[in-house]
Amino acid sequence: MRKLLLGISLLIVACVSPIGGYAQNQPETNQPLFDEFTYRQGSAYRTASGKPGPSYWQNGADYIIEAEIDENTHVLKGKVTITYINNSPEELPFIWLHLEQNRFTPDSRGTLTTPIQGNRYNGDTDGGYEISNVRAQLTKRNSRVSTTYRITDTRMQVVLDEPIPAKGGQAIISMDFEFKVPQKGMDRMGRLGVKDGQIYALAQWYPKVAVFDDVVGWNIEPYLGAGEFYLGYGDFEYKVTVPYDHIVVGSGELLNPKEVLTRVQQERMSLAARSDTTVYIVRPDEVNKPEISRPKQEGKLTWHFSIKNARDIAFASSKAFIWDAAKIDLPSGKRAMAQSAYPIESDGKDAWGRSTEYSKASIEHYSARWYEYPYPVAVNVASDINGMEYPGLNFCSYTSKGESLWGVTDHEFGHNWFPMIVGTNERRYAWMDEGFNTFINHYSSLEFNNGEYGSNLNQTRRYLNWFSNPAREGIDTYPDVANTSNLGMIAYMKPAIGLLMLREYILEPDRFDYAFKSYIETWAYKHPQPNDFFNLMENVSGENLSWFWKSWFFGTENIDLAIDNVVPYGGNFVVMLSNKGGVPMPVLMEITYADGSTDRVKLPVEIWQRGNQWNYLHRTTKEVTKVVLDPDKILPDINLGNDSWPNRIYE
Template sequence: MAQVYAQEARENNQQKFDEFTYRQGSAFRAASGKPGPQYWQNVANYTIEATLDEANHRLSGKVNIHYINNSPESLEFIWLHLEQNRFKTDSRGTLTTPIQGNRYSGDVDGGYTIRNVSSQIKKRGSKVSGRHLITDTRMQVFLDEPIPARGGEAQVSMDFEFDIPEKGMDRMGRLQVQDGTIYALAQWYPRVAVFDDVVGWNIEPYLGAGEFYLGYGDFEYKVTVPYDHIVVGSGELLNAGQVLPKLLNDRMQTAASSDTTVYIIKPEEVNQPATTRPKQDGTVTWHFKIENARDVAFASSKTFIWDASRINLPSGKKAMAQSVYPKESDGNDAWGRSTEYSKASIEHYSDKWYEYPYPVAVNVAADINGMEYPGLNFCSYRSKGASLWNVTDHEFGHNWFPMIVGTNERRYAWMDEGFNTFINHYSSLEFNNGEYGSTLHQTRKYLNWFTGQNREGIDTYPDVANTANLGMIAYMKPAIGLIMLREYILGEERFDNAFKAYIHNWAYKHPQPNDFFNIIENTAGENLDWFWKGWFYGTDNIDLAIENVVPYGNDRVVILSNKGGLPMPVLLEITYGDGSKERKMLPVEIWQRGNQWNYLHKSNKEVVSVEIDPDKVLPDINIANDRWPNSIYEK
């Protein structure tokens, strides 16, 4: 009788190092991570006129959209976002909000009224169509004939109106203060959805946690408000001479050449029309323009203290930091330092990563914990000190992600929130010689979450994620991942070269996750599949361990193991009997064959201790096994 022997194949960890997504290049997106030779994106230019009805808290207006189809296919229709429809009782967002509510609970008695829809391709003899279909927070506008590929153009226009919510999902709305109402207006006009080479029309509904994915274009907009209001908005104010008296214009010019904060409207001048307003009744129209932006927002109120200062950019260009806030927010421990914070934040990111492109950077005090738009933030009017610095710096950091690098926030919150949280870390360390500092590099304080059973992966869509996890998977964990890349895996120079290449190549374009992975690898010269797979697309943890250190002739063998699911290079610090120290970095490839590795350390000196990751950059979940002898942790 023949004997049958079990044949067990030798196992290794190669699967942890294999590619995990389809990352090959195309004519549109190169394998190097750069836009491909035939990369394209469509353009939407906007002309908008809006009127604020303060008595009824209502905004009405007309939008005209000039759409350019640069794609290789003709388009029979255009999709737009109608985000104000989120504030209706039957919206998908309302119906998917938990009974107990969350940050994204908002008013439900709003929504758009849309009238006089018109669409027409730019062609002699073309017909006008008004046919459209509204579904929740999306609007499909049909054309009488398709917009031609590779440069075809169309015009879409409509009138819109909505009641301004008081609670606009912590992103926009209105706030009643002692001197009047602050209107924080965002998602206020119908906005064109992105048509790209990845999924075509990006038409995910606006539910709550997922933010926005928008194309680029030029905006010119006019806002008509009561005569005693001050309006600040995204972009350049084109008619300052018409809406501001000479006194305020003179102060504005002084601020434009000052590195310290200059009042445009002083606290004691709020609600004193004779000294601060050009007329005493009726309305005033403020006219703004911004180029190559993905959105515009504005704020309007008669309650504003207004101050400003100059922003110095690396090219020699200048911009202006501005802050508007009510008396309730005044004080040098509060919003009196907002412009100082804004200036420092913009200058830091411009010097370190990419120059700020807009003429102004406006910080607006509102009943909003923190929300960003091109060149303008809404931050909590209650914030003070470190809290105000942190939210101001974070929201202005969003001008780089996703305003300059235009990612899809509805799907990949980590590509804007996480990247922004990462750059905030270094900005906070630098500001005023570390006045407020940052603790993000203290990665082990998050170990309870990393080891929790309810944790989710970074790749979880924000509207799918448990709200309790969103701060970690969108903000903290991706930011910690970049810190590990910069300070542990690649080193500062290699990482900075790669991260800058990502920003510069994808400025005002639409990268996908694979584009980021590819450009980092190609520029830094490192295969990081194991890291993307384990950290960004998994929930495994890091647990590197020293099992023992044993003699081997005149040398020592450091017996290592990887007890976590995520491979990682191993930085060892060896301490000798004479008090000197030496560091050795073992490459991640030691874990390809298995989870144990013996490192032969050659030295004639007496080894008294060995420690993994001496700077504690890694969020290693077990600190008890990362040092030999272990008795140090048993005292």
Template sequence: MIHIRRVALLTLALLFSTNWLLAQVTENNQDDFNDFTYRQGNVYRAASGTPGPEYWQNEADYQIEVTLNENDHTIAGNIEITYTNNSPESLPFIWLHLEQNRFKSDSRGTLTTPIQGNRYSGDIDGGYAISQVSSLLDKRGSKPSTRYLITDTRMQVFFDEPLPAKGGVAKISMNFEFKIPEKGMDRMGRLQVQDGTIYALAQWYPRVAVFDDVVGWNIEPYLGAGEFYLEYGDFDYKVTVPYDHIVVGSGALQNPKNVLNEELLDRMERASQSDSTVYLVRPDEITQPELTRPRQEGNITWHFKIENARDVAFASSSAFIWDAARIQLPEGRTAMAQSVYPRESDGTEAWGRSTEYSKASIEHYSSKWYVYPYPVAVNVAADINGMEYPGLNFCSYNSKGSSLWGVTDHEFGHNWFPMIVGTNERRYAWMDEGFNTFINHYSSEAFNEGEYGSNLDQTRRYVNWLTNPDREGIDTYPDVANTSNLGMIAYMKPAMGLLMLREYILGAERFDNAFKAYINSWAYKHPQPNDFFNIMENVAGENLSWFWKSWFYGTDNIDLAIENVVPYGDDQVIILSNKGGVPMPVKLGLIYEDGSRETVMLPVEIWQRGDRWNYQHRSDKVLTGVEIDPEKILPDINIANDKWPNKIYE
């Protein structure tokens, strides 16, 4: 009887094993693994993901002088742009962005804002007044041109003759004036506080659009959600304000002895050598400018410079507390963290720690990814939830504790994406917001031994959105996306994608090598999505088309499943299936009868042959439990089928 039973069981096992083999022979999924865009290289952008041997980009250098009038809340001044055409074609005109025109009742942005409003609602009684426009080629015999055309938030300036290719230089100048909006689309504006008005000035001057080898002129209008894409250059700008104002801005202050008295200069010097926060203007000195400023009447001019930047912003107010500390950078370099905020924001639970946060954030990113290039890092308290510019942030004056750390760290992280790596925010928000959210995860884990921590790695918190029928893909342009989806498609989903690449697919060392190569190759340049994909694959040594296609350019989900575990001769077979549209390597956590554990990683190629795979686990130990992704890195939408048997994990 025992012999007959064994024969019967062996026969059943053999039949069952045949079914497994048949189950694996299905229609293949090779299309999921094929390239999905034209990713071949050329002389401008190499197939390896680096700038090609003939890569070029144009340059815009700015000299700007403006005066702030706090009686009527206006900015007025003049600008001269020195534009260098490094492209291989001559240019009969250039395009400028006039983003203040967004604040007009008939702007495209106003007319495409829902009646109920959204984050990007703003004042509608503003806009530029432009005059004295002139353009002149820097060549003998050239004649100035005064011809220009303004369309919504774009300005086309024509030359008298085409600007020569490969090094032609022109100067464009004009006067401009605008009313500073109170509500500046959560990116700029003004805020009335107890001791005065805080002016947060951004998008405040005519800015040159990018002319590149991909689409030529990038002239998408400024509607709201889409941010910016700008050329690099040097900025020299002067801001004239009432004598009792403090001005902070992108870049280094050029005339400290003209705007600060001896006491304040001494404090500034002490702050430059201190790792703890030093008051420059104390709370009790806000209403006593004579204690820190050299003049007691009229206006005073603050002069700033910054090199190789794509933008500048500044803030001005008579209501600022001002503090600072040294930032220690690699190779003995230093910079200065500064914070300005009103008395309403003061306190150790609030903005009193802003400079500490700023310093820690900049030091972390400089050590881990790429050295911070600017002389200062300024955090400004304003009526803005969070907005970044080179070397300067605007963050909510109401933020405290973990929320202040989070917004400060996030906005300073933007100095790497897109200020150093100059992507097109207006088209590809995920290449700055998503990349930045990813690096924020590690800085938050590192700050003060995880004082505030991060929950990015708790990816399964987002399953409800990932399964929502109204979800959109990461590649959706921000001005097109439903505003309820923007936080996920621009920030969280791409950040989760990078997290999966680092912690699950490639591993930390391979990922970091590739990610640093991307930053180093494209610092102060203009990468496209394919450049990022190509360099990550080339340096990490992995074809990731399946991942870019499904996670970044699709709306499918991850749903890996364990169907069963059955004996097969002296071994055991784990029957797996891919029920989602995103293929993924399968990390298996194994538990044996003797209590020992093991981890096995199956390559993503198992899904090229179909959506079912039988893994023969060769071991002389008996399996009692199996779990997919035991560290729970993947945002798998169905955790009920991740384990075998379910009861051992309850």
């Protein structure tokens, strides 16, 4: 051991004499890590500062929908009328729509690309749309009606006899549709049989317009499985006709409560709108007792809903629902309402009995911290779905309890900010909604009920096995082609850890929060691309972060900062550092002295532009006894053995 230490001491002397010469004579630089990695210059549509440009546009669509559920056949029949607004600078001879129920057929692309062993996105294959009475025409007087359309898998092209004029032209498209509601709907929708009846969780249930944007034109990727959705904004008015004994909850405001609720339920709803604690609208002992809980005793009821400036709608219907609610207080002084609908099997104070409490806390947190919640209700529905989000409504597992129920409820409601308010393309960039949402979930969980459940996102070194796995993939991998064993990391955890590092380590909270809130406010109800996010964060925070986006979001390299040694030098101390990984990082050190006091020193990331070694001269009159990198353990540094001095191997 003494011979080993003597050899190391001689090596140190050779390396640090002179210190300046060692730092300046690197054989090559790391400048390629810091170069721009993609075309991020501005245009008339999207500026270099990350904001919509002076000519930014997006198209819109307003929907009027009527639907009816047949409880005996599990068939939903409906009619949709879409008013499409073409704000683009070019005329459009056709419109593309998504027909996502066509995923549930034996020959759909999604079915044929599902592995034999299956995955989370398995679904029934005895469904699909029946489409009829298709009509399309411009809104101008005497325009010609077209009935021409083509269906390709989960896409439908409706061709007009006259193109929709640019810069404000409008067309109306209408059709009838029906499909069998799948029991297994790819863990996003479907139906569940419980003791008191069926729970219908209806999403991807109506033909909807694809996004036409300035980046790729029509966004018409097929609905396969892991890739979620990319949708425009508009106003929705929809009616759902169901058996008289059903309760229906949906995205948006219930417009006809007097027609579908008893007088007692209307009074309870009014009380809930003023209550901080949960109020029953349908009590557990009233479930499946229409003589108590329904305003009529036979036939059908039609529930009428409306939501403004939303990108989608979903609803749930069942005679098995317990239904409760409480008010949500918003920063502006406005109020919304948290609601939960769940069966007897999910009831309990350690289970769905707390769902509305969780929902209220989640919405209030995100509204206060990032951007105010825009919808009149926030509904949590118990179903046979592990967790899926839509504007103002979630489907979560009916078996979830305690911390699990809080986690899924909070995560799905967080999606109202990404991608419901900030309208990203989930089908291409899952990390821009799942990762950003996982990041904001961290802070809501730390705050909820004084940290009742907490969060472990900041325990980044729990994931080192994955970061060291040769089979890992980059964040930029399309979700539909990613290995399903990697999807949780590349869509959720790695981008969330990236934002955590950016806030807690690279920029620090004040600068990050100002920039991140600016991003949300700037792109609310619009369609940002990855470069828009990168550009805006840099411009608002005042930091060139190209090295970070390039290495963390578009690569598979890792962080490995190291202390090679600490040696006395001219009455001071030199900390000899190395960057052994492919992701450069600023270096935060905590230095401990012989008297027990400590200092923290942060070196900028630019030290690694010159190469992979750097000597830091720490001026002090005290004796240095210990140096630790990343003292708060924010970074998922893959080598825990070289981030402190003295290193145990030399002790």
